[in-house]
Amino acid sequence: MLAIKNLHASISQPILRGINLTINPGEVHAIMGPNGSGKSTLSNVLAGREEYQVTDGEVQLNGKDLLSMQPEERAAQGLFLAFQYPVEIPGVNNMYFLKAAVNSIRKQRNLSPLDAVDFIQLIKSKIKEIGFDESFLHRAVNEGFSGGEKKRNEVLQMMMLEPHLAILDETDSGLDIDALQMVAKGVNSLRDGKRSFLVVTHYQRLLNYIVPDVVHVMVQGKIIKSGGKELALELEEKGYGWLEGNP
Amino acid sequence: MANQYIKEVVNQTYQYGFVTAIESDAIAPGLSEEVVREISRRKDEPEFLLAWRLKAYQHWLTLSPPEWAKVKYPKIDYQKIIYYSAPKSKKDGPKSLEDVDPKLLETYAKLGIPLHERAKLAGVAVDAVFDSVSVATTFKEKLSEAGVIFCSFSDAVKNHPELIQKYLGTVVPYRDNYFAALNSAVFSDGSFVYIPKGVRCPMELSTYFRINAANTGQFERTLIIADDDSYVSYLEGCTAPMRDENQLHAAVVELIALEKAQIKYSTVQNWYPGDEEGRGGIYNFVTKRGACRGKHSKISWTQIETGSAITWKYPSVVLQGDHSVGEFYSVALTNHYQQADTGTKMIHIGKNTRSTIISKGISAGRGQNTYRGLVRMLPTAARARNYTQCDSLLLSQTCGAHTFPTIDVKNATAQVEHEASTSKIGDDQLFYCKQRGISAEDAVSMIVNGFCKQVFKELPMEFAVEAQKLLEVSLEGSVG
Ligand SMILES: Nc1ncnc2c1ncn2[C@@H]1O[C@H](COP(=O)(O)OP(=O)(O)OP(=O)(O)O)[C@@H](O)[C@H]1O
Numbered sequence: 001m002l003a004i005k006n007l008h009a010s011i012s013q014p015i016l017r018g019i020n021l022t023i024n025p026g027e028v029h030a031i032m033g034p035n036g037s038g039k040s041t042l043s044n045v046l047a048g049r050e051e052y053q054v055t056d057g058e059v060q061l062n063g064k065d066l067l068s069m070q071p072e073e074r075a076a077q078g079l080f081l082a083f084q085y086p087v088e089i090p091g092v093n094n095m096y097f098l099k100a101a102v103n104s105i106r107k108q109r110n111l112s113p114l115d116a117v118d119f120i121q122l123i124k125s126k127i128k129e130i131g132f133d134e135s136f137l138h139r140a141v142n143e144g145f146s147g148g149e150k151k152r153n154e155v156l157q158m159m160m161l162e163p164h165l166a167i168l169d170e171t172d173s174g175l176d177i178d179a180l181q182m183v184a185k186g187v188n189s190l191r192d193g194k195r196s197f198l199v200v201t202h203y204q205r206l207l208n209y210i211v212p213d214v215v216h217v218m219v220q221g222k223i224i225k226s227g228g229k230e231l232a233l234e235l236e237e238k239g240y241g242w243l244e245g246n247p
Numbered sequence: 248m249a250n251q252y253i254k255e256v257v258n259q260t261y262q263y264g265f266v267t268a269i270e271s272d273a274i275a276p277g278l279s280e281e282v283v284r285e286i287s288r289r290k291d292e293p294e295f296l297l298a299w300r301l302k303a304y305q306h307w308l309t310l311s312p313p314e315w316a317k318v319k320y321p322k323i324d325y326q327k328i329i330y331y332s333a334p335k336s337k338k339d340g341p342k343s344l345e346d347v348d349p350k351l352l353e354t355y356a357k358l359g360i361p362l363h364e365r366a367k368l369a370g371v372a373v374d375a376v377f378d379s380v381s382v383a384t385t386f387k388e389k390l391s392e393a394g395v396i397f398c399s400f401s402d403a404v405k406n407h408p409e410l411i412q413k414y415l416g417t418v419v420p421y422r423d424n425y426f427a428a429l430n431s432a433v434f435s436d437g438s439f440v441y442i443p444k445g446v447r448c449p450m451e452l453s454t455y456f457r458i459n460a461a462n463t464g465q466f467e468r469t470l471i472i473a474d475d476d477s478y479v480s481y482l483e484g485c486t487a488p489m490r491d492e493n494q495l496h497a498a499v500v501e502l503i504a505l506e507k508a509q510i511k512y513s514t515v516q517n518w519y520p521g522d523e524e525g526r527g528g529i530y531n532f533v534t535k536r537g538a539c540r541g542k543h544s545k546i547s548w549t550q551i552e553t554g555s556a557i558t559w560k561y562p563s564v565v566l567q568g569d570h571s572v573g574e575f576y577s578v579a580l581t582n583h584y585q586q587a588d589t590g591t592k593m594i595h596i597g598k599n600t601r602s603t604i605i606s607k608g609i610s611a612g613r614g615q616n617t618y619r620g621l622v623r624m625l626p627t628a629a630r631a632r633n634y635t636q637c638d639s640l641l642l643s644q645t646c647g648a649h650t651f652p653t654i655d656v657k658n659a660t661a662q663v664e665h666e667a668s669t670s671k672i673g674d675d676q677l678f679y680c681k682q683r684g685i686s687a688e689d690a691v692s693m694i695v696n697g698f699c700k701q702v703f704k705e706l707p708m709e710f711a712v713e714a715q716k717l718l719e720v721s722l723e724g725s726v727g
C-alpha cells in the first residue's frame with residue numbers, strides 16, 4: 001500500500017531525517033512521539049503540501065510514485081489526511097464542499113458524478129454514524145465548529161471519500177469520550193482488510209478502540225522504534241525519555 | 248503557489264474585446280453651449296429639456312472634478328470627447344429586429360446575448376443601448392398591455408414629456424455633483440420605465456449597454472418610476488470592446504418609488520478593465536440614487552462590479568416615506584490595476600425606515616477596492632434602523648482593501664449596526680481543498696462564491712448564474 005524509503009524533508013531546516021515505513025493493505029499503523037518530532041510534517045509531506053521540500057527519498061502508494069503527484073491527484077489515488085488543525089472555509093456550505101470533493105475525486109477516477117439524491121442519502125447515513133446533527137451539513141465548512149466538531153467533520157469527510165489510505169493526525173485530540181468512541185467506530189467501519197490507516201496520536205487510549213498492527217515511535221524526524229500494540233502501553237508508562245537515550 | 252495560481256486566473260484576457268464596424272453619425276469632439284444645443288436639436292427635444300440642459304451646463308462650468316475618492320487617473324480632457332454618436336442605420340431607424348444592423352446583432356451574439364432567442368426564452372424585454380441611441384426594443388406589446396412604459400429615454404421625451412418634466416432631476420439634481428451636472432447637460436439617451444398604480448411588471452426589464460464608437464463618452468440617463476402599489480425588477484448589464492484610450496462613462500440613474508411600490512435594480516458591470524499594466528479601460532463615474540417617496544416603499548440595489556479601470560459609484564436610497572426600506576447588495580472585484588471606490592448612502596428621513604447594506608469587496612493583483620458608505624439618520628427618522636456589513640477578501644499581497652464608513656445619527660431612537668471583516672484566501676484553505684480532491688481553480692471559485700453568496704442570492708436567477716461565471720472569468724489565474 002504505502003512504501004516510504006529514506007524520506008528526508010525540510011522547511012527552512014531539516015525535519016524528516018530518513019523515514020522508512022511500509023504499510024501493507026489492511027494494516028493500521030500508529031505513530032507516537034514527542035511534540036515537534038515531525039509527525040504532522042510527515043502527514044503533510046505525504047499529502048503534498050508545497051511548503052515542505054522533499055530533499056531525499058521516495059514514496060510509493062499502490063506502486064505509484066506519490067511524490068510526483070499534485071495534492072488533488074494524491075487524493076484521487078485514495079490518500080486522505082484528517083488534519084490536526086482542520087481549516088475553516090467561510091461561506092462554503094459543508095454539504096456543498098463534500099459533494100464537490102466526492103465528485104471531483106469520482107471524476108478523476110472516471111466515475112460519473114453522484115446525483116443530489118444519491119449523495120444526500122449517502123451523507124445522511126454517514127452523519128448518523130458519527131453522531132452529527134444534520135444542521136452541521138448546512139453550516140460553512142468548519143466555521144465556528146468546536147475543536148471536537150472539527151475532528152468529527154474530518155472523519156465524516158473520510159467516510160464519504162472512502163480512501164485507500166487514511167492518515168489521521170491527532171484526530172482523537174479534543175474529543176470527548178463518546179465522540180472518541182464514535183470516531184473509532186467510524187474508522188473501524190472502514191476497516192475491510194484492504195484499506196490502511198496511519199494514526200498519529202499522543203494517547204494510548206485511542207488504540208484501545210482502533211487496535212493497531214504496528215506502533216512506531218518518532219523522535220527528531222526518525223522512527224527510532226517500532227513494535228506491537230504493547231509498545232503504546234509501555235510508552236504511556238515510561239514516556240519517551242528511555243528511548244531517546246538509546247536510539 | 249497559491250499566488251501563482253491566482254495570477255493565472257486573474258490574468259485571463261478580456262473576452263469581449265472587439266469593435267463593431269458601424270458607421271457613426273457623430274458630432275465633432277468638444278463641449279460647448281453650442282454642442283449642448285446641437286444634441287438637443289438632433290434629438291428634437293422640447294424647450295424645457297434644452298433649458299434644463301443649459302442650466303446644467305452652466306453649473307458644470309463652475310465645478311471641478313471631485314478628488315476625495317481613493318482613485319487615481321490622468322486628467323480627463325473634456326474637449327477631446329465626442330458627446331453624441333448615433334449608429335447610422337436605415338432611414339427612421341429599425342422597426343423590428345429584422346431592421347437592425349446584422350453587425351450589431353452579431354455583436355450581441357458574441358456577448359452572449361442572442362437578442363431574440365434569449366430575450367424570449369428568459370421572458371426578458373431587452374432595450375439594447377448601442378452607443379448612444381436605443382436600436383432595438385422587444386416585448387413592447389406585452390408590456391403596454393399591462394400599461395407599463397419601457398422605452399428609450401428619447402422616446403419618453405417625445406411620448407411622455409409630462410412624466411419627464413415632472414420627475415427628471417428630482418432625485419439626482421444637476422447640481423448634485425460634477426458628473427451628474429455633465430450628464431444632465433449632454434446625456435444622449437438611456438431608458439425610461441413607468442409602472443402604473445397597482446401593476447406588477449409582468450417580466451424583468453433588462454438593458455444591455457455597450458460602448459462602441461471610439462472616444463465616445465457615454466452619458467446615459469435612466470429614470471424609473473414605480474407608482475403606488477407597483478413592482479418592477481430592472482436588470483442592467485454591460486461589456487465593452489477592448490481599446491487603448493480611456494473612455495469616460497458618466498451615467499445617471501434615478502429611481503422613484505411611490506406608496507407601497509418596490510423597485511429592484513440589479514447591475515452586472517463588466518466593462519473593459521484595462522490590460523495587465525493598467526492601460527486602457529473604462530472610467531465609470533456613475534450617480535445612482537433612488538427615492539422611497541411613498542410610505543412602505545422599497546428600493547433595492549444589487550450590483551456586481553467586475554469591470555472598468557475606475558469605478559466611482561454609490562447607489563443610494565433616500566428614505567422619505569415612513570416605513571420605507573432601502574437595500575444595497577454589492578460585490579466589487581478589482582484585479583491588475585483596477586480601482587473601485589464604491590458604496591452607498593442611506594438617508595433616513597421617515598419614521599421606522601430600515602436599510603441594509605451588504606458590501607463584498609474582492610481584490611486581486613494590484614487592485615484597489617474601497618468601500619465608502621454613509622448612513623444618516625435625520626431628526627425625523629424615529630426608530631429607523633440600519634445594518635451594515637462590509638467584507639473584504641484579498642487574493643494577493645499587492646492588492647488593497649479600504650473601508651470608509653460614515654455614520655451620522657441625529658435621532659436618539661435610531662439604531663445603526665456595523666460589521667466589517669477582512670480575510671484572505673490562504674494557502675492552508677487551498678491545500679485543504681486540494682487534499683479533498685478539489686482543484687485549486689475550483690477551490691478559489693468556491694471560496695469566492697461562498698464569500699459573495701449573500702449578494703448573489705439577491706440577483707434574479709438568470710443573472711446570478713451569469714454573475715458567478717463572470718467572477719470565475721475575472722478571477723482565472725488569481726489566487727494568493
Ligand atoms: N511551517 C513551518 N515553519 C517552520 N517550522 C516548522 C513548520 N512546520 C513545522 N515546523 C517545525 O517542524 C517540527 C516538526 O513539526 P510537526 O508539526 O511535524 O511536529 P509534530 O510531531 O506533529 O508535533 P505535535 O505532536 O506537537 O503535533 C517542529 O519543530 C516545527 O516547529
Ligand SMILES: [Mg+2]
Pocket residue numbers: 039040041084169170
Ligand atoms: Mg502534529
